[in-house]
Amino acid sequence: MGGEVNGTMLAAQIRKGRHGPGASSFVLDVSIEVPPGITILFGASGAGKSTLLDCIAGLARPDEGRILLGGDVLFDSVRAIHIPAPKRRIAYVFQTLALFPHLSAEENVAYGLRNLPEGQRRERVGEILAVFRVEKLRKQRPGEISGGEKQRIALARSLVTEPRVLLLDEPLTGLDAELKAAIVDDLRAWNTARAIPILYVTHNRDEVDALGERVIALDNGRVVSAGEPIEVLDAPRRKKLAQAACFENLLNATVLDLREADGVMRVKLGESPCEIEVPLGYAAAGSRVQVAIRAGDILLATERPRGLSARNVMEGRILSLEQRGTMVIARVDCGVTFVAHITPGAVRALELTAGRRVWLVLKTHSCHLVD
Amino acid sequence: MEALWLSLKLAACVAAILLAIGMPVAYWLAYSTWRGKFLLESVVALPLVLPPTVLGFYALVAMGPRGPLGKLWIALFGHGLAFTFTGLILASVLYSFPFAVQPLTASFEGVDPRLLDASAVLGAGALRTFWRVILPLSLPGVVIAAVLSFAHTLGEFGVVLMVGGNLAGVTRTVSIDIYDHVQSLEYGAANRMALLLLVISFAVLSVVYAVNRRVWTPWAAK
Secondary structure, eight states, X not given: OXXXXXXXXXXXXXXXXXXXXXXXXXXXXXXXXXXXXXXXXXXXXXXXXXXXXXXXXXXXXXXXXXXXXXXXXXEETTTTEEOXXXXXXXXXXXXXXXXXXXXXXXXXXXXXXXXXOHHHHHHHHHHHHHXXXXXXXTTOOGGGSOHHHHHHHHHHHHHTTXXXXXXXXXXXXXXXXXXXXXXXXXXXXXXXXXXXXXXXXXXXXXXXXXXXXXXXXXXXXXXXXXXXXXXXXXXXXXHHHHHHTTOOEEEEEEEEEEXXXXXEEEEEETTSSOEEEEEOOSOOTTOEEEEEEOXXXXXXXXXXXXXXXXXXXXXXXXXXXXXXXXXXXEEEESSSEEEEEEOHHHHHHTTOOTTOEEXXXXXXXXXXXXX | OHHHHHHXXXXXXXXXXXXXXXXXXXXXXXXXXXXXXXXXXXXHHHHHHXXXXXXXXXXXXXXXXXXXXXXXXXXXXXXXXXXXXXXXXXXXXXXXXXXXXXXXXXXXXXXXXXXXXXXHXXXXXXHHHIIIIIHHHTHHHHHHHHHHHHHHHHTOOHHHHHHHOOOTTTTOOHHHHHHHHHHTTOHHHHHHHHHHHHHHHHHHHHHHHHHHHHHHHXXXXX
């Protein structure tokens, strides 16, 4: 190949421990390959996605391992190589975007181009603002710009430097699907000519479906599966995979009856009297299946809800509430134990405590059938 | 009037010097990961708790003809440091050090670390990140550091008395002058000087806080 870096592969083997004394096991222990094009990095929060991106960008230093970009060594613990972040030419769009609040959109975008002569710099900035359709905002400061436009400017700022790799940490959260799709199209168009590896972090299924060429599923700092989105995420066939794709609830069930006309079937959960509706699958009445449900897909109510489209409402009792970061893990006994993720605010607003009677609400399509 | 002019000159010099040396110190305090950092923090804060006379005493000893600083100064310039304007500046810099370093450190620490990461991945080294990101976003802290060290120096008494003595036109600052007037029962003159100092201090602070608000709003209020 010629001197151009286009079409190169990013390969990283990274082990990184918890900081401070007493840390024995690695928090992050992965080996990944990112070919040109979009690769999704999928996993629950706390799975180690951001740490992995920080290591690749050079903002964090792995304890052991190697990071290679084509023939370039960016990091090698054995040979004591650690190219500092400013010299890696790896673009990184943060979850918070991190636009410089004191600079205009134009100045933000030009920030990484200081080595170019003034004229060329202005030209490049103009071009990229046009690609992402935010030319009219050049003089505005980030504080005066809406969410979706900020995300476009953050992308433009990263891409204008012609990076060798692009890291995106949930860059499109909070946008509606249409806007998201439009931005993703722009990004794809930009990358057709360049073909750099793009690592895109998300825990949103829709984004995986919209973008996914390849998916790497990360759980607890380990790669639990990698491949095409359908293989990795759809109809989780193995327990490990289901857990990897953040299905915190994996329940044994017996099929009661099939209702082809409604596109559903009723299943009985475990030995409990609990019955729920799940999407129709290849199963006969009486056969045993597993139902996988994400903890984040379960709604909690303190009164029996009415007038809902959701078909599954179960009465239960809170066994425990455990705060982890910005999330509360609720364990609810409905005959079988469900795990639900709620916000600390919801716990306060609903005055949830252990022992309290609650109703769980589940959409039929949040129940994924396993075998 | 001479005393007032001297005080203003001293305060301006001290504020300028403190900004120059306060910034690297504050940068180090804000971003170093060294575990013994608290030691330097304590040293920086010492002038806040020490009586000015203690500080002034040690400064005087150090600057005296037998002190290390005094000896060095005599070797370099042929005259001593104690009871000179330069000596006064040195002692005042020490005395007002925390008033510059602490607001600077606080505002450096207040800059979102992800902005520094963003600057780094966009190719900027530490120095450029400081000039283009940290400093502009810490402008309110810089203004406050300058004002506080200026105002604090303007009003100091104990250290000046210890190190500078009371030489008209050289080390007789406003606060000393006022004290002199009171000692000699010239209440009218003392009052004029005191009132002038009060007005000047108030004016400086108001101007700066007004500017500070305008500087702040465009991005911090959102």
